[in-house]
Amino acid sequence: MTSDSMGGLVAWAALEADADAPPSREFRVSPTFVRVGAQEVLYALDERRMRHLLVPLPDNSPAVEDRRSAGVHITTRLLDGNGDRRRFLDLACQRVHLNAVFERFASDVLSGISQGSAEPAALCQSVLGRWRELMLFEPQSGLTLEALAGLYAELCVLRDVVRSDPSGLASWQGPRGARHDFSSHDLALEVKATTSRSGWRIRVHGLDQLDDDGGVLVLLAIRLEVNGMHGESVAQAIADIASLGADPLQLDTLVAQAGYSPHQQGAYDQYSFRVVEQRAYEITDSFPRIVASSLASSAVVEGVEGVEYTLDLASCSAAKLEAAELAHRLGMLTGRARDAASN
Incomplete structure (x- = not known):
């Protein structure tokens, strides 16, 4: 702020x-x-x-x-x-x-x-x-706890991106209806939140959500504790991101598009979140997923919509990204990272 x-x-x-x-x-x-x-x-x-x-x-x-x-x-x-x-x-x-x-x-x-x-x-x-x-935004029906946790997880990623470069706010594409939560010319990032105390089951929406299209796609799963010690509200996270130099109009517009209304803040402030654990993966051909290219053409039925499935990351044998590797990938979402790479 x-x-x-x-x-x-x-x-x-x-x-x-x-x-x-x-x-x-x-x-x-x-x-x-x-x-x-x-x-x-x-x-x-x-x-x-x-x-x-x-x-x-x-x-x-x-x-x-x-x-x-x-x-x-x-x-x-x-x-x-x-x-x-x-x-x-x-x-x-x-x-x-x-x-x-x-x-x-x-x-x-x-x-x-x-x-x-x-x-x-x-x-x-x-x-x-x-x-x-x-x-002109008018109050909408409130976000569920699950949706609020998902928004908080995305804001945690956004804060890291904006801390590196405020222009990285433009990489937050999920609220605009894009396929992935964050994207740039060099990287796409999908964020999944869970408030479960155990297990790493996430819900994947559609055949294209984990489709890398030949580019670099990272899946970041974040475990959140709800209403524990040292928690933070969504409103506090938004204010913190604004204080890091993010454009206030663009930030508020994106937050509104994500379904968050200040009119509901009193209800939302009942919940605080804290990141307990996270794991990240770079999506490759060997990563367990369902995408259109992995199905036989005869299995893709015209008119079938709303495909969803559960992925258990605890059973996933793919190598997790180390913290330094994840930080490097997040840097690819910013203009400074692209400028450095071009010099």
Whole structure:
């Protein structure tokens, strides 16, 4: 999580800690320590306990209004404070379940203001334009524990990739509906999670999930402990990845596409996970699997769909990748690894 994002998290939490809401048509505010000219941008909370970011608007700037997004509105306000009236752009979160997304959106705005990259009104509209689609996400039915564990396992891999190179976030393709969870020009990686305390049975979906198509394909199975000591929630893992420099809009979009909604965070935070053990394999012709090429053509029946099977890795005689070998394979998912290989 960036310092601006962390500042917003702390500031809004402090504003919300007061049991009494602000009076009608008033804001409770906290400084961002980011300025537009001589005036400071403010975190704010309204009488409905909804979050706002108030950006000073120069007197010669035209008023701005943008209510096209269901999640965030931009309006122009005249506000009284310290004995004078000042104009502000009011960036207002309209959905409580978008609070976490709004924090990162506000961080993006503050970063742009700090860099002086554009006039404040144009900057706010530009940033909202980038985030608009994500602000349209509405709460979906919650993830099962199995799905939440699977997402956490993928986030553990993503964290290692982003720690090496933040641009490696683009290799996380599973949420986009790709065949494999992670892929680059050089490697595909399939991640499987189990919360069982014993055994290594994993479920393989389809004939192509373990099909390497002649490239390098790695299967990584991760055993997770649920609600044990030193566990971590999915929300904590997402925040940690953001703090490593991953693009916040791209990260939140991928997480949403994976089925995770901040609206369900209260339920999800009941579960914490810890990696207990993992084993990785490079898929070769000798690895036990079912793929289309391993079937006689007469056995492939036209119209058959939804092929799934269970693979017991405990009975697999294939050699496991050592930790250093796995780290090298993960490095192949990043732009830096490709750049190094080409030099």
